[in-house]
Structures are given as C-alpha cells and as structure tokens.
Amino acid sequence: MTKPEGTLQLPPQMSTLAPQVDFLYYVIFWVSVVFFVAIVGVMVWYTIRYRRRSGVKPQPTGHNTPLEIAWTFLPLLLLGYLFHEGFKGYVFGAVAPDEAIEIRVRGMQWNWEFEHPPGIIELNTLQVPVHEPIKLVMSSSDVLHSFFVPSLRIKRDVVPGMYTSMWFEATSLTSKEKPLTIFCTEYCGAPLGIDNSALPNTNHSTMLASLNVVTRKAYMKFLEEGPPMPAECDGNPNPAACWGEKLRVSAGCQSCHAVDGVTNAPGPNWKGLFGATRKFVDGKSQTADENYIATSIREPQSQIVSGYANVNMPPYRLSDKQIDAIIAYMRSLNGTSAPDK
Amino acid sequence: MAGEHTDLNYLNHERGIKSWLLTLDHKRIGIMYLVSVMIAFALGGVMALLVRTELAFKGETMMEADTYNQVFTLHGAIMVFLFIIPSVPAALGNFFLPIMLGAKDVAFPKLNLASYYIYVLGTIFTIVAILVGHVDTGWTFYTPYSARADSSVVWMTMGVFILGFSSILTGVNFVATVHKMRAPGLVWTRLPLFIWGIYATAVIQVLATPVLAITLFLLAMEKVLTIGIFDPQLGGDPVLFQHFFWFYSHPAVYIMILPGMAVVNELIATFSQRKIFGYMFVAMSSVALALLGFLVWGHHMFTSGMSEYATMVFSALTFLVAIPSGVKVFNWVATLYQGSISLASPMLYALGFIALFTIGGLTGLFLGTLSVDIHLHDTYFVVAHFHYVMVGGTVFGFLGGIHYWWPKMTGRMYNETTARWAFALVFTGFNVTFFSQFVMGSQGMPRRYYDYLDQFQPLHMTSSGGAYILGVGFLVMTVMFIQSLRSGAQAPANPWASAGYEWQTTSPPHPHNFAVDPEMTRGPYDYHLCTDEELFDGLRAPEEPAAEHAA
Structure with a gap:
C-alpha cells in the first residue's frame, strides 16, 4: 500500500476531509498568485513606464466610475464562492455520522x-x-x-x-x-x-x-x-519494570517525579518511595504498598503527603496492568544499587 | 509661503527640558510620542530577536520554556500596545493632522498632553509588570490561563487599561479637530487622505477601546475578588473572554492598519505627483473598514467551540472586509498610471507596502474560508499573515511616513543612499523571516511553541536568519537618522515637490504651523493647479526669484 505524500505546502492527506480542504486551499492559492502577479506586475510596469523624466508632467487624475464600481463589486462573486465552499467543508467536519x-x-x-x-x-x-x-x-x-x-x-x-x-x-x-x-x-x-x-x-x-x-x-x-506493553520491553529481563519506566515518560509522570533519590521536583521522588512510610497532612500515615501506589495514581487528592499540599496532581486512569508496571518499576528503583538513567 | 525663510520654528522658539515636558504644542507632543514609540519598538524588536534566536535550533538554545513564554508575550504586548497602536496616529498624526488641516493646534491641546502622560503611566505599569513579575499569557491574556497565572498579569492588564485611555483621548481630540478646526476652503472632499484614515481610526479608538477597558477590568475583578466571570472553576465562561477580547482587538487591527494606509496615500500622491485615483472611494473605504471591523471579531474564534451559525455569519462578514481593502490597492496602483514617479526612499516603502499588504490580504482569504481556516488556525500561517499586515503594512507605512516627513519634522535631510540600503535590508529580511512561516504553518507548525519537530528545523533556521537581516536593516536606518540629526543638510520647505498642505510651511514648521493663516484654494493633490513656487523642491533652478534661501 502506498503512503500518501505531502506537498511543499501541505502535509499528507490522511482523512476523508483532507482532499476537500486541500482542493479549496489550492483554489485560493492560485487565485492569490494571479492577483498578486497582476497587482505587483502592473505596479512595477507603471513605475518603470511613468518614471520621473524632466519636462514630462503628470496627467491630472481622471474619473472612471464604471471601473471603480467593477472592482468594488465583481470580487464579491469570488468571495461568495469561497465562503460557500468553506462553509460546506466546515459543516462536513462539524456534523459526525450517527454510526461514529x-x-x-x-x-x-x-x-x-x-x-x-x-x-x-x-x-x-x-x-x-x-x-x-x-x-x-x-x-x-x-x-x-x-x-x-x-x-x-x-x-x-x-x-x-x-x-x-x-x-x-x-x-x-x-x-x-x-x-x-x-x-x-x-x-x-x-x-x-x-x-x-x-x-x-x-x-x-x-x-x-x-x-x-x-x-x-x-x-x-x-x-x-488494553494498551499493550511496548515491543522494546519484550526481551527485557524485567519487562514490567521496563514498561513502567516507559510509562513514566509517556504518561507525563516525569514532569513532576524524579527517580534519582535526590532531585526535589514538584512531586515526591520515586526512588526509595515503595515500602517507605508516608505521613499525610491529616496526621495519619501508611506504608507505601501496592494499594497505596494504585490509589495515589487514581485518586491522588485522597491522601496528600505532608509537604505536597500545594501540588495539584490530576487523577490518572491507567489500566491495572499499567499500574502493575509502574509498581514494578518503583521496586526496581529500590532493589538495585545501580544508578538510574 | 514655500520659499519663505524664517529662523523661528517650533524647535527653537522655546528651549529647555521644561519647555518640552509641559508643552501644549501638538508638534512637540508628536515628537515625544515618536521617541517613546521608537523606544518601545526597539524593545519589542529585541524580544523578537530573542524569540527567533531561541527557535533557530531545536531544543534549548538560550532559555528555558518558561522564559521563552514570557519573552514572546512581551514581544506581542509591547509591539501591539506600546508601539503599533500609538505609532502613526499619536506620533505622526499628532504632528501632521493640525498642519494638514491648516490649524494652529488640535482642538484640546491640554487633553493632548494629558494623553501623552497617560501613555507614559501605562507604559510604567507595563514595565513594572515585566520587571517584578512573570507575564507569560501571550498578548491575548486568554482565560482561564491568565486568571490562574501570577498576579503580575493584573499589573500588565492595568497598564494596558491605562494605555487604552490615552488612545481614547487622542481619538476624541482628533475627531473634534477634524470637525471644527479645518482651515477656510478645506471642505471634506478636499481633506487629505491621511486625515480621512486618521479620522476613521479615531472613531474606532473612541468606540472600541472602552470594551477593552471593560474586559480587562472584569479580568482584574475576577482575579482580585474571585468573582466567576471567565474562569470555569468559579462558574465563568472562558469563551466569553475571547468574545470580549476580540470585540476590541479586531477593531484594533484597523486602529493599526488604517493609519498605515493613510500614510501610503500621501506617499503615492507625492511621489507620482498625482491625485489618488478614486479619491472618494478610497476615503470611504477607510470608513467602511472602520465599520466592518466591528462585525468580524468572531473570525479569531472559528475553532473555539462557538456555535456553527455564529461561525457562518462571521465568515461571511469577514469576506466583506476584502472589498474595501481591494479598493485601496487597486486605486493606489491606478494612481501610478500616467504619473511622474520618483523612487525616493519613502516611495520605496509605499510600493513595498502595496506588495506586502497584498500578500497579507490574500492570505486572509485562506483564513476567512472556514474549512481551510480550521487547518491553519493557530499555526505559523496565521503568524505570517498578521505580520505581513502589521509589519509589511503598518510598519512599512510608518517607516515610509518617517522618511517622508523627516525633513519637515527635523529640518534636516538624511542620506538617501543609506536609506535605500536600509530599505533593501528591511524588505529582504522581512520576507525571508515571514514567508518561510507561511510554509511552516500550512505544514502544521503550531504557534507559541518553544520547541518543534525535526521536520520544521530548516524553515525555522531560515526565518531566524531573516530576522537578523531585518535587525541589521533597522540598525543601519537608526544610524542614518542619528547622522542626519547631527550633520544632515538643511531641509528645504518642500524637498519632495509635494502639493500637500504641510509642505507649504517652513521646515521645521513655525510654532503656529503657518506664519500666515492659510486658506485652501485647491485640493492637497491638485498638482495641475499648483504654482511652480508651491512645488519648488529647493534644488532645481526656479523661475521665480524667491529661491535664494534654498540649498
């Protein structure tokens, strides 16, 4: 199967909408080219033809009402066409088929x-x-x-x-x-x-x-x-931890959670977290076990660790397998002395 | 009057810093505005270069994402609110509107000075917000992001709020001046097209700017008193903010472009020595743009989640804007026909304006067409489009105006060769910078991006290179103007042999504009009715003996 190719101006057409949009795009493009060449062409031509020469006086400006009326109102036909076609394409994209x-x-x-x-x-x-x-x-x-x-x-x-x-x-x-x-x-x-x-x-x-x-x-x-494990983790000795490591990036966890045990990012550092005792702002505490991690991902606001009261982590709805993978990754962070990437 | 020479002018009749700071002379206020907006322009230009430098290479080049977001916000806010909006009307308009009307000053000189100080106050607020705070919302201040961001957004919007009042007062002043202070004989159909443009602009300023003030006030109320207006967490509607914002900011686009067009009318007439073809059509097209400008704000919001019907209506109205814009371009080109065309540096900017504004206008067709706009909205295509209109249009018009009126304002000539080189650099740099952005945008590069995909690297690099050429052009121009102030030749009263009224007084003008109260017996473009003395450019051998003061 041949892949659709893009053009110099537009990316590849990959949807039923794309050919309609592109057709109109190129109509406008060529209309623009014609107008631009005509306007600038005439401008340059006049500039050369009527350049200032000694002894040649400019002609006083006359009137040409039909010409004025023509270039004021004729473009309306073109504009009406563009409006109509553009609206048609817009409605096509706005109203989804029932079976979608x-x-x-x-x-x-x-x-x-x-x-x-x-x-x-x-x-x-x-x-x-x-x-x-x-x-x-x-x-x-x-x-x-x-x-x-x-x-x-x-x-x-x-x-x-x-x-x-x-x-x-x-x-x-x-x-x-x-x-x-x-x-x-x-x-x-x-x-x-x-x-x-x-x-x-x-x-x-x-x-x-x-x-x-x-x-x-x-x-x-x-x-x-459900979402599959990435293929790269297939041969890994600890495939679940590998998946968890990839999830940390793809799910955006890394923007707030570091894994080196040192960095103070907005959220808690993951290294050493699993199995540690967590103290909450309400005074209670709990060991960070599988249930704790799962709850922290799915309902982060239900148990706020002291020191993080101002951090607003949104709830993440990961599958059970994905949460297993993240837990496996956290455990692997604790388990080895080797530094993490 | 033309050859009449007197040592008394608005620059030397009073001296000292106080005579400037407390002046009621519209010419001096115009010069103070000019200096202020040029400083703002330089500052905004530095921000633009920082943005382009960061984007020249993929990944972090010189600043992190958060800093980048502040820099592009400052570029936009400074350029729009501190530079473009006051540029032509407040600087050149203040200086030339009364002279071209044959008046001694604007209708309310004290109000005029007040509006300058309000501008300064607004600028101070804005600068404070920049220095102490963290404004990273983009110049549009979209909610709910702006409602949650750092509190210096309040300072910034307060600054813009104050700047709005300066704009309103200038507008009121100009409207009153045009209505009440025209010289005898200056009927509406003889009004210079510069005045028509500035007048239409003033009307928009008076009508639209209060809406901006209301919007920013509501934004501050929400922030300070946590009343839910725009923030959905408080029960507000973020799309409502966009309606409010663009209800002002779209007319503001015409506050920005109409004065640029206004200047171009004067340049084309003078340098082809011909009355603008279809004078009344051109004058009325300014008024039409001013009115239509109020009805098309929704075209900034085609993807916002606004209803399909509203979208349809806004698209249809948007296409109507093409009509008066087209009328202007067609009439300018027609004016060249059978003219006597000089390619002096101001005319280069005027012709550059026509070419670039044509590109800006035609690319507007892509964005007015709904289905195509959906693809292009919020990409670099839009960035390129409005830079072609705002820079290729307004800034080129403004620069053309500065070159054109420089001898009148300062009494000095500048080096024409250097001016042409600067034009060539600015014109080339501008096109390299922004034409590449059209292609990036249609390929899908979103705007306000700190980083980008590999495929956009070559075009980003090209665009940044263009920005540096543009920067060098402005540097050359600055040096040229400073040189002119220090050692430029004495300017004659009418170096461009123009029939315009403002050239019939001395350079620099008399403190009261004209030594003798003028009476207009011909139109400002009636070259065939001018005497040789009126068109005397101080250089060629005159037939009248009045010329010995020239050179």
Missing part, C-alpha cells in the same frame, strides 16, 4: 487522555481504526487546549467547563515507527522555573500525542486487551 465511534478526549497540562468506548484509557497515544468515522468528545480539566492533527486537517479547542466535538475518518494506516502527531494549538503555558523543557509533555510545545491508525482487527484486539 465515540472517543472521549481530556486535555490537561500537558497530557492528552483518551477513553475508548469500553473504558480503555490511553495516555498520549491514541489508536483508531482505519475507514471508520471517529467522533471526539473533548473537554479540559484546567486551561484551554486545542486538538490538532495536520494530516487529518482537523482542529478544535478543548475547553474547560464545556464539551466540544469533531470527527474524522482516517483513510490510510500509519506505521508503528511513524504515527501521526497530535499537537496542542492553544497556548497552555509551562511549569514555573523548572527546567525540564527537553522532556516530552512538560509544556505547551511538548503537549504532543501519537495517533496510530490501525486495522479494524488490530483495534478490536486493542479494545479487548
């Missing part, structure tokens, strides 16, 4: 959470089946975000306090190595005075997610089994 698969999108500083119909959650990755209409129902838990996939030609703001939605139908598969990128296109800031700019999902410009367009069969398998 609904996926919930939640934007948060600086992660994307996706919930598939049976309640399967993905963080910063999204699997969708090819040739099926997908409706995205979106909301934000903090500030404005905007969901943008250039190759699909779709974009819509993700707004706190209301739902927004849009839909698309992908027309070709993506390879595992080259998924589409989901961008955030509404400015959403950066953490104050913390230099982790280089890491993924730590500020507006890295609030990215990967979009994998897969076959219907692969999508059904994904819905049954």
